[in-house]
Amino acid sequence: MDQIEHKFIKVQGLNLHIAEAGADAHVVVFLHGFPEIWYSWRHQMVGVATAGFRAIAPDCRGYGLSDPPAEPDKTSFQDMVDDLLAILDHLGLAKVFLVAKDFGALTAYMFAIQHQERVSGVITLGVPILPPGPIEFHKYLPEGFYISRWQEPGRAEADFGRLDAKTVVKNIYILFSRSEIPIAPENKEIMDLVSDSTPLPPWFTEEDLAAYGALYEKSGFRTALQVPYRTLRENFSTPEVIAVKVPALLIMGDKDYFLKFPGIEDYIRSGKAKDLVPNLEIIHLPEGSHFVQEQSPEEVNQLILTFLNKHV
Numbered sequence: 001m002d003q004i005e006h007k008f009i010k011v012q013g014l015n016l017h018i019a020e021a022g023a024d025a026h027v028v029v030f031l032h033g034f035p036e037i038w039y040s041w042r043h044q045m046v047g048v049a050t051a052g053f054r055a056i057a058p059d060c061r062g063y064g065l066s067d068p069p070a071e072p073d074k075t076s077f078q079d080m081v082d083d084l085l086a087i088l089d090h091l092g093l094a095k096v097f098l099v100a101k102d103f104g105a106l107t108a109y110m111f112a113i114q115h116q117e118r119v120s121g122v123i124t125l126g127v128p129i130l131p132p133g134p135i136e137f138h139k140y141l142p143e144g145f146y147i148s149r150w151q152e153p154g155r156a157e158a159d160f161g162r163l164d165a166k167t168v169v170k171n172i173y174i175l176f177s178r179s180e181i182p183i184a185p186e187n188k189e190i191m192d193l194v195s196d197s198t199p200l201p202p203w204f205t206e207e208d209l210a211a212y213g214a215l216y217e218k219s220g221f222r223t224a225l226q227v228p229y230r231t232l233r234e235n236f237s238t239p240e241v242i243a244v245k246v247p248a249l250l251i252m253g254d255k256d257y258f259l260k261f262p263g264i265e266d267y268i269r270s271g272k273a274k275d276l277v278p279n280l281e282i283i284h285l286p287e288g289s290h291f292v293q294e295q296s297p298e299e300v301n302q303l304i305l306t307f308l309n310k311h312v
Contacts, residue, residue: 003046008065011086012079017065018087019057022049026120026312027093028304029084030057033102034224035172037064039211043297044099044304051305056096058087062223064215072223076231080107085115094118097308101125101293103228112244121247121311123304126258126290128250128273128280135232140262144184146175150229159189160221166213168221170200173209176290177201179255203295247311248280251303253288253295281307 003022008015019038028048030041038057045055059066061083062075069075084107088096097120100108105127112119138148150156160168171194175182184190200209252259252268259265267273274280283303285292293300 001042001046003049004042006065009087009090011083011090014061014067014069014083016061016067016083016087017059019045019059020055021045022052022054024052024054026052026308027054027056027096028308029088029096029098030055031084031098031100031104031107032057032060032063033100033104034228035169035176035212035216036102037212037215039064039208039215040101040291040294041099044293044301047297047301048304048308051308053308056087056091058083059215060223060227062226063219065218068219068223072226073230075223075226077103077106077110077227080227081110081114084111085118088118095120097121097123097311099123099125099304100127102127102290106130106228109244112246116244116246119246121249121307122244122277123249123251123307125251125293125300126253126256128252128268128282129244129248129276131267131272131276137261141181142183144186144188144190146182146184146190147229147232149184149190150225151232153230156190156221156225156229159191163191164213165216165220166209169212169216170194170209173201173204173212173291174198176257177204177295179257179260179289181257181260201289201291201295204291208294244277245279247307248277249303249307250280250282251288251292251300252282252284253290253292254284254286255288256290256292258290 005020032040038059041057048055062068098108105124108122109129112122174194289295
C-alpha cells in the first residue's frame with residue numbers, strides 16, 4: 001500500500017481523486033463498482049505496479065474522495081465515460097488497458113465502443129458486455145429484488161439511514177459475497193437481510209471495512225444510488241455496437257450472485273458474449289464470489305498480468 005500515491009485532478013468542473021502506483025509507459029486504469037472505491041483495487045494496483053506497469057484507480061464522481069456532481073440525481077453512465085476520457089486527456093495518456101468490475105464494466109465497454117482507439121484491452125470481473133437494449137432484470141424477479149428496491153426514490157435512503165455508513169457497506173459486502181441474489185420479503189428492507197452478528201467474509205478485514213466506511217461517510221450514497229441503480233431505470237440502454245475488437249478478458253467467479261440474474265449464466269457459458277467481443281477470453285474461478293479480486297488477489301493478479309503481458 002505504501003507504493004500507492006494519491007492526487008486530485010480537475011476534470012469537467014470536479015476534483016476527482018486518483019490513486020496511482022508505478023511509472024511505466026504501459027498504463028492500466030482500474031474502474032470500481034458499488035459499494036466500492038479505488039481501495040477495492042489495492043491488491044491489483046500493487047501487483048501490476050510491481051510487474052512494471054503504471055496503475056491508476058480513480059474514485060468515480062460522487063464516490064470516495066471525488067467531488068459529487070452538482071446534481072447527483074442527473075448523473076449518468078455517459079458522465080462516467082466522459083470523466084474517464086477527461087482523465088486520460090489530463091494525464092496525457094493516449095492508450096490504456098481498462099480493468100473493471102460490477103457497473104465499472106458497463107463504463108469500460110461504453111468507453112471502448114466510443115473511444116476504441118484509446119483502449120489496448122479490456123478486462124472485466126463478474127460482468128460481461130451486455131446485449132444492446134434496456135436492462136430489465138427486474139421484470140423477471142420478485143418485488144423485493146435489491147435493484148428494484150434501490151431504484152425506488154427514497155426507499156434506499158430510508159433503509160440505509162437507519163445505520164451508519166460503515167454498517168451499510170458491511171451489510172452490502174456480506175450480501176454481495178453470497179451466491180444468491182439479495183431479495184427481501186414484502187415486510188423487510190434489504191438491510192434487514194443481514195443480522196448484526198453476521199461476520200465479514202474472511203478475506204475482508206475490519207481495517208478494510210474502516211477504510212470503506214470512512215469514505216462512504218464522506219460521500220454518502222446519493223450518487224451511488226443514481227449510478228448504477230437509478231440510471232438503469234431511467235431508459236438506460238446498452239449501446240448498439242457491431243463489435244468491440246480490442247482484446248478482452250472476463251474473469252467470472254462461479255459463486256458470483258450475478259450469474260443468477262435471468263439469462264446471464266447462459267449468455268456467458270454459451271459464448272454469446274463473444275458475438276459482441278470476438279477477441280474475448282472467459283476464465284471461470286470455481287470458488288470466486290462477486291468480489292473475486294479481493295477474495296483471491298494473487299490468482300486474479302496473475303490472470304491480469306498474463307493478459308497484459310500478452311497484449312502490450
